[in-house]
Amino acid sequence: MTNTMTYKGYSARIEYDDEDGIMTGQIAGIRDGVGFHADSVEELKEAFHEAVDDYVETCAKVGKEPQKPYSGRVMFRVDPEVHRKAALAAELSGKSLNQWAEDVLNRAACGGHPA
Missing domain, CATH: 3.30.720 (Signal recognition particle alu RNA binding heterodimer, srp9/1)
Incomplete structure (x- = not known):
């Protein structure tokens, strides 16, 4: 479990x-x-x-800053062809690449269901 x-x-x-x-x-x-x-x-x-x-x-x-929950900023590199396809999918869905990627990552992180 x-x-x-x-x-x-x-x-x-x-x-x-x-x-x-x-x-x-x-x-x-x-x-x-x-x-x-x-x-x-x-x-x-x-x-x-x-x-x-x-x-x-x-x-x-102890004078240490506790680690905070994530900031919401994600930076990563992808193959240029994947970038092109993602940008196109975002544009066709009427979303910015950031919003489109957030939606896709959210669905993937939640087992295919939006949170």
Whole structure:
């Protein structure tokens, strides 16, 4: 079983550990390894909230800026032919290339369903 939770803009990947009979989570999108675990869904939710709050507080105590959720800026290179086809598809759909790419990435990230 794999699922996700979100709190204060942070997300976590949740997994069930059948061997230990617990659910575990790891805050995603940050370089610091912040994990948590619990026996029930409600306890897991509380543990996740505590992990995020502790992460932000610990960063403040040591004078480190906590990593923020993603900025929304994505830069990547593609083959020029892919770029041409994407630009054409965007224009034909009446959208900017940025809006078209956001829609396509959103559908791909959500398993083919728009979020």
